[in-house]
Structure formats: structure tokens, C-alpha cells
Amino acid sequence: MKSIYIHIPFCAQKCFYCAFSSYPDKLSLSGEYINALIKEMSGHKNFNAQTLYIGGGTPSVLSEENLEKLFKAVEENFGPVKNFLESTFEANPESLTEEKIILLKKYGFNRLSMGLQSSNDDILKNLGRIHDRRMFIKSYSDARSMGFDNINIDLIAGCPSQNLENFKEDISFVLTLNPEHFSVYGMEISEGTKFFKEGYAPDDALVKEMLLYAHNFLPKRAYSHYEISNFSKHGFESVHNNNYWLGGDYLGLGCAAAGYLNGTRSSNTDDLNKYINNMEKGLGVKDFEEKLEGKKKTGESAMIALRRLEGVKLTSEISGYFGQEIDALVSRRLLTKENGCIKLSEQGLFFANKVFSCFVEPFGV
Known part of the structure; x- marks a missing residue:
């Protein structure tokens, strides 16, 4: 989608x-x-x-x-x-x-x-x-x-x-x-x-x-x-x-808008006057662009998907990159493993940012 x-x-x-x-x-x-x-x-x-x-x-x-x-x-x-x-x-x-x-x-x-x-x-x-x-x-x-x-x-x-x-x-x-x-x-x-x-x-x-x-x-x-x-x-x-949350592509338009297309995330300038002036002159308005690959892409995808209470399928890729972090979060009762998925526990719902930080750099619990 x-x-x-x-x-x-x-x-x-x-x-x-x-x-x-x-x-x-x-x-x-x-x-x-x-x-x-x-x-x-x-x-x-x-x-x-x-x-x-x-x-x-x-x-x-x-x-x-x-x-x-x-x-x-x-x-x-x-x-x-x-x-x-x-x-x-x-x-x-x-x-x-x-x-x-x-x-x-x-x-x-x-x-x-x-x-x-x-x-x-x-x-x-x-x-x-x-x-x-x-x-x-x-x-x-x-x-x-x-x-x-x-x-x-x-x-x-x-x-x-x-x-x-x-x-x-x-x-x-x-x-x-x-x-x-x-x-x-x-x-x-x-x-x-x-x-x-x-x-x-x-x-x-x-x-x-x-x-x-x-x-x-x-x-x-x-x-x-x-x-x-x-x-x-x-x-x-x-x-x-x-x-x-499921990692689909989205086009962001306007001042400060963020987008994610074909594995590349980007954002436009949040300077309103710059946005208007640059568009009038045919200049670019992006102030950030990054291609996500490897561990960084897997971590961000897992982190965003974990916002949904049904969790995310624990793939070999996620396990390979974040197995240690996931085990530590499970032991702290912030994540649960169930039917091949990982999901936020009830406790994890209220400490979600701590959970998410384990899937972004610097990595670790």
C-alpha cells in the first residue's frame, strides 16, 4: 500500500x-x-x-x-x-x-x-x-x-x-x-x-x-x-x-513533511519561508534523506511495527540482528514472545520508548 x-x-x-x-x-x-x-x-x-x-x-x-x-x-x-x-x-x-x-x-x-x-x-x-x-x-x-x-x-x-x-x-x-x-x-x-x-x-x-x-x-x-x-x-x-506501522511507502508533501519511499526516508525543511521561496525558484526543499539498509532498516521496521499490539513476526533477520536485545526485553517483561511473534507486554506499553531504543543505534538494552 x-x-x-x-x-x-x-x-x-x-x-x-x-x-x-x-x-x-x-x-x-x-x-x-x-x-x-x-x-x-x-x-x-x-x-x-x-x-x-x-x-x-x-x-x-x-x-x-x-x-x-x-x-x-x-x-x-x-x-x-x-x-x-x-x-x-x-x-x-x-x-x-x-x-x-x-x-x-x-x-x-x-x-x-x-x-x-x-x-x-x-x-x-x-x-x-x-x-x-x-x-x-x-x-x-x-x-x-x-x-x-x-x-x-x-x-x-x-x-x-x-x-x-x-x-x-x-x-x-x-x-x-x-x-x-x-x-x-x-x-x-x-x-x-x-x-x-x-x-x-x-x-x-x-x-x-x-x-x-x-x-x-x-x-x-x-x-x-x-x-x-x-x-x-x-x-x-x-x-x-x-x-x-507496517512499513509501507508514503509520500510526504509540504513544509516539515516526512516521507518513506523505496527504502529511503526523507523530510522537507521546516522553515516555512524557505519552503515557499525554494518551491517558487524550482529549488529542492528536502533537508534530510537517508537510504535504510541492513541492521538499521530491520531495526526501524521492527520498532515501528511493534507499535501495533499484535506485534511483529520474529523473522530470522530480526533474531539475527536483535536476538540478544529481544531476550533481555522479554526477561524484563517488556516484550513477550507468542506464536512466532514479539509484541509489547502490558508493562511494555507504558515503556515503549525504552523498548524501541533497543532497535535503533546505539543498539543495546
Whole structure:
């Protein structure tokens, strides 16, 4: 399977935890950015992909005019949006208007991913979010009434002032909305974010307790825990993200977008002005490119596949390169061996980064 990811690096306000490439103060450049993006698309015309994902940033912050221009360019270069097996659009409640939902349906998008993060208005303010619970309900209801029958909702565990009861209320609130897909992320503090600068650190034990609650509770409500941070109803796993985790090819377009094609991973510059200017001048926009081979390729493939709870088949290649590391992780009860596969244990789910570090350089447990 092949996929296309398009990055929209604009947002209305930078959330205090956000480490993604996004600019709250450069929306005036969105027209120029779409033009540059269209030029990059034209260099990959007829790339045959089965999934499309438009993420950010906040894609829904774009004007209707720029969205339509973008969607038309997608169709001109890659075919009708309605023909993709899965086409996802990321949105935040404050910028997802009825008119934009109509536009998404007009072009045939079949999946919406919405950022809630918390159902508690005070916690939302603490995160730097600019929507509230009522606003989310309105935009979600609009999307439902206009025909979206595959919606993901994002939540975060480990927010400032959040406790286990708050988190349980978040889960209960989302269940009343009955989405097809849930994403539950543990708060991670990255350098450069407002939380990092302020010295905020989530309570790891509390975050683990929250995530364990989701892990145990949501499957009882018909949401399969199929990937570290993701839960879905039967038949609603993210096809696009599964392609990432299973090592499929994906084309990354836009400022800061990453791609993986024919064993080579790459990323575009995260400098918005450089991206626009270079595309206008016909210059390259990649700032990183690497061909993965041998142990490095095997390790990265295994690491990414281990994000899925079903694990990865323990091939002779994986055993040959990482047998010692795997045995050590099994003895520490972070991995399990079962039916010829290795997979994260329940304990490993909460220490996944420690597990993954054993499959990348420098190697070792």
C-alpha cells in the first residue's frame, strides 16, 4: 500500500504542549504556501496511493478558498479524493465551520480526525486550546449531521491540573459521542514548547494509571486497543497509519513533511519561508534523506511495527540482528514472545520508548 501525507503548518494558536511544525502567526502566508504545495505535488503527479491524510498544524484553519484550491490540486495530481480507500482531514472545533464540512463532503473525504484533548474547559485553557466543550459538541454534531460516519477524537492524559477522575470523565464524555476511533496520548514534553520552558512535567505514575484505565476499559466498550495510542471499533482502524506501522511507502508533501519511499526516508525543511521561496525558484526543499539498509532498516521496521499490539513476526533477520536485545526485553517483561511473534507486554506499553531504543543505534538494552 502507498499513502500521501500533506502537511498544513498553520494554526490559530500554538498549544502549550505542541512540538509539531506549526505557525500561529503566519496564516497570511497560506495562499503562497498552497501555491508552493501545488508545485511540489506536480513533481509527483500520478503517484498511485490508496490513502490520503491532510494534517498539521490545523488544516481546518485554512480559508474555504484555499481549501478548495488544495483539494482541486490533489485531484489534478492524484485523482479524485473519493477514490482513495481512506481520506482523512484533521480539524479543530474552533475552525471547522459548516461550510468547510460541506466542502470536505463535496470532494469525498471519508474520515475526520478531531482534536478534543479534554472535555474539561479549565483543562483546555491550561493546554492553550481555544475551543471549549460546547464548541466541540457543535462541530462534532455538524460533521455527523452532514454525513461523516468515520470520526476520530483525540484525548491527552497527563494535562496540568488533570486527575484520574477528570480523565475518566473525558473517556465517558467521548463515549457518549460514539466515535468510530479514539486516540489517547500520554503527555510528552518536548524542548521548545511552552510547557518545557515553564518546567512542567507530568506525573508519570498518574499518566500510566490513566493509560492503563483506557487500555482496560475501552475494549469493554467495543473499542479494540490495536496500537499504543489508538482504539477503534471493528473495521475502523486507521488504514493510513497502519500503512506507516507496517512499513509501507508514503509520500510526504509540504513544509516539515516526512516521507518513506523505496527504502529511503526523507523530510522537507521546516522553515516555512524557505519552503515557499525554494518551491517558487524550482529549488529542492528536502533537508534530510537517508537510504535504510541492513541492521538499521530491520531495526526501524521492527520498532515501528511493534507499535501495533499484535506485534511483529520474529523473522530470522530480526533474531539475527536483535536476538540478544529481544531476550533481555522479554526477561524484563517488556516484550513477550507468542506464536512466532514479539509484541509489547502490558508493562511494555507504558515503556515503549525504552523498548524501541533497543532497535535503533546505539543498539543495546
